[in-house]
Structures are given as C-alpha cells and as structure tokens.
Amino acid sequence: EPEVTQTPSHQVTQMGQEVILRCVPISNHLYFYWYRQILGQKVEFLVSFYNNEISEKSEIFDDQFSVERPDGSNFTLKIRSTKLEDSAMYFCASSYPIGTSGESAKNIQYFGAGTRLSVL
C-alpha cells in the first residue's frame, strides 16, 4: 500500500539553526500539507501546497518557515532559525484534489509517521 514517508524520524538541533524536514508524498497525490503537533495537543495546520505553490497557510507559518517541492517526489519544510517553541512533531500529509466521487470526495489525507523536532 502506498504511504507517505518522512525523514528523519527525529531531528535534534540547536536554537537558531536551520532545519529541513523531508517528505515523500504518495505519488499520484496532488495536494501536500504540513501539520505540527506539540506533545499532547491537537494537530495544527501549517500550510498546504498545490501546483507548485502555497495554497493556504496558517498564522503559525511565518517568515521563518518555507516549503518547497524541489523535484517530482520530495516535499520539504524548512525552518530558518529554530526556536525552543518549534519543538514538536511535524507531520506531512498528501491527498487527491477534492472531487465529487470516491476518495476525492472525502478529502482523505494520508499522513506520514512524522518527524520529531527537538530544539535545544
């Protein structure tokens, strides 16, 4: 069964450093997402990406964050200068475009296993 893969599973970094979190979405999906989950809290939307551009972003996704699809398979989240409060689990997800039938009608998002980011 196809799956979303994320690397690394755990990233430890010093405050102020740049990190890049990597994701390989499911190959025939066209919508890509990043979410953040602080331990014990809810899943928070960060950004969505479609047709090589950001479709929507939340207030969390400030100038320190950027996303890129550098090639046909990878989707990355960069945090330019990490802060202590960026420590969280980061999930990548992908989906078909919203449609009117089948799986497309349900906006099913497939999540990767996540990258745990620890900022020291």
Add this chain to the structure above:
Amino acid sequence: GQSLEQPSEVTAVEGAIVQINCTYQTSGFYGLSWYQQHDGGAPTFLSYNALDGLEETGRFSSFLSRSDSYGYLLLQELQMKDSASYFCAVPNTGGFKTIFGAGTRLFVKA
C-alpha cells in the same frame, strides 16, 4: 473562522459502545472528517460525512447533522486497541486547509 469542540476524554469498557461528539463552527461547510491517532503514531483517516445521516464502516460509524453543526463518531464492540485519540476535522472549501479539533482521548478498560 473555524472551530471545533469535542470532549477531552472518554472511558468505556471492552465490548461496549461509545459515542464521541463534535460541534463545529465554520464560515463555510464542506464536510466533517474523523481521524484516529495512537500514541506516538500518525493520524489515520476513519470516516467522512458531507451530508446528513449515518455513514457506517465496520465497527465505526459517523453521523452528521448540518442544521445542528454537530456530528459524532460511534465505536461499537470496543476493543483494547481502540484506545487512542480521535479528532474531528473540517476542511475548507477546496480542501486547502483542514482544522482539527483538540481530540478526544478514548480509554478502553478490560
């Protein structure tokens, strides 16, 4: 804006039925999704309702009442492995942004 409310935790015994409620406020409504997340795991899709009524998928069912801005997830024949967090979620029109509720932690006891 969009917001969702669900109970923070629910406890039930193995074999029982449990209902997890979700009320939402959205500027536009496209549908209500439910995701399951085990500790340390990723959210996985369970169910989706775009129209009023009940959707059944095995032991899990989901209900929606758009007039009441309310839905619920029904889990039957509870098993220990159902102990997890359950999130309701709403996508905005176009599906570009999905807002998750705070999650309901389900504890299943023997």
